[in-house]
Amino acid sequence: MKTMLAAATMALSLGASGLAMAEPLKIGMITTLSGGGAGLGVDTRDGFMLAIKQSGNKDITVVTEDDAQKPELAVQIADKMIQSDNVDVLTGIVWSNLLMAVVPGAVAQGKFYVSTNAAPAALAGQGCNKLYFNAAYQNDNLHEAMGEYANKTNKKMFILAPNYPAGKDSLTGFKRYYKGELAGEVYTKVGQTDYAAEIAQMRASGADGIFVFLPGGMGIAFMKQFAQSGVKIPVMGPGFSFSQDVLPAIGDAALGAKASGQWAPDFDTDVSKKFTADFQKEYNRLPSIYAVQAYDAAQLIVSAAGKASVKDADAFRNELLKADIQSPRGNFKFNTNQHPIQDIYLTEVVKKDGVLTNKTVEKIFTDHGDAYAKDCKI
């Protein structure tokens, strides 16, 4: 297992950023850097490190390890980071089943966890915790947006997701807003690579639309096989199904697909344009939604570390809650359960200069929170 010690290096801005605290802060990043989900983890890591680098804060160190998308491995890494690396903040997990394995233990030991992606319902309602923040969304959010959108365009939807916490949250979220008829509701195995049996059901179901939530390699396999199957029903999904990390692999089969997201690379704000340009310059590719979420998570930690010591958990938490950052997404604030309140947009896959990317079409939700915040008592 490779351990990468990455120290933030940008001497210039040290004076400029006006750091009041010179308290060292150690961040443990556990993310997926190998296997079918590697694209998500690599974007998470790169987006995160970009913000750390831009902050110029030399007191922040980041330790990164690969969880290979395995819950048991993630738990071992978290234990090691807490016990022997003495990290103050954990972050980076992409998958909800891994997050559920790590977060309860980490916060019980007094460590902060700032999620860059996974946001299971179990940690947003009654199970919320003062030390657990989510910088991405609540799992249901993007699916809720697609449910709302499908009301306008579809009458009979076939919905599909993997059988793990985020998959259940996905279809629950979709159904919370979608009022039409369901032609089918299918849960597949996590990491499944052959979807022939499910595609056959779609063909026979008489659906007028298909909603799929299949992040990473699963989505690539599904879309390739779907395109080959000759089934002509339009496909939609949350942003992950057609995000920048999977589009090149899916190819033209994705053209025209509708998705929902808190951000797309064509966002017309200065912050977003600068972020996209910086990311492209640093890594020579377009950022995905995961990169933005991790970028914001890092910005949040950097902003809190500038004003409070992580050793003073209450003060550090209050600084995090202020969400004093410039997010490429635009509006961003924390709800009472420490999950975001933000706008959610409809996007469409288009080809721009020969590269497949997402174009923003319209806003679906403004200042959208989640359904679980009311159950969170902190």
Added chain:
Amino acid sequence: MTIALALEQLLNGIQLGVMLFLMAAGLTLIFGVMGLINLAHGSLYMVGAFACASVAAWTGSFWLGLIASLACAAAAGAIVELAVIRRLYDRDHLDQVLATFALILVFSEGTRWLFGDFPLYLDIPPLLQGIVNLPGDASYPVYRLAIIAVGALIALGLYLLIGKTRLGMRIRAGESDREMIGALGVDIRTLYTLVFALGSALAGLAGALVGALQSVQVGMGEPVLILAFVVIVIGGIGSIKGALYGALLVGVTDTLGRFLLPQLLALFVDPSQAGMIGGAMASMLIYVVMAVILAVKPRGLFPPAHA
């Protein structure tokens, strides 16, 4: 449920079974002839897929990639046999499991070192793209039908090779009595290397064929390896015929289970619950089938006569 859907699902099951047969045939051949448990068989599947994807990307021809996958997997198999496996024939199974598990790690890290963490992609050749219409309003992708055809040809080829040729006679003799065939002057070492390379080539071919349907990535072989072990245990370890029937049984059971169990449960609980529970039960189904078969026939469906 319509006839078209049932037919399509049955073909999906057969196609999965055929893929498993290509893996299981090599595994069971190697076990039958040499008495070796080869956990690294999944790595050879991965080698085939990577060879096909990279050669196809380089030359633009899937067919050259397919040839490369056979050649690379066979070569990798032969090298592994000469360098490592040869020393393991007289050891007990635990040593073999340990050594071949180590080979998995070597292959995985080696592949990651060469190709990186990101999956490679392989496109279906234009000749095999599209769908064919089947009777009863059904339609099916040409590529998957082609996989079934390849599997059937390989099964026939193996039957002829083992039943009708001199090499096959030696393989069967090797299965029955290793010492005796050596004493009779057959070059047993070369025979072992040949069998190992043949098994590896079949695994590599399976990897290349599946690679065009999914993504080609490090660690893709291990989930298939587990299924292949289930297949050879069901079929009877060492029996090619058992591997064929076992593979088809596992393929069809898995596919139909994934499809029918949630529908069956939906008669009793609400569809969302049925989907979740049915999905979970479907992934256990083949192991239940294996347990039942082993309870009735402890040595599998077609145990080799001599063992």
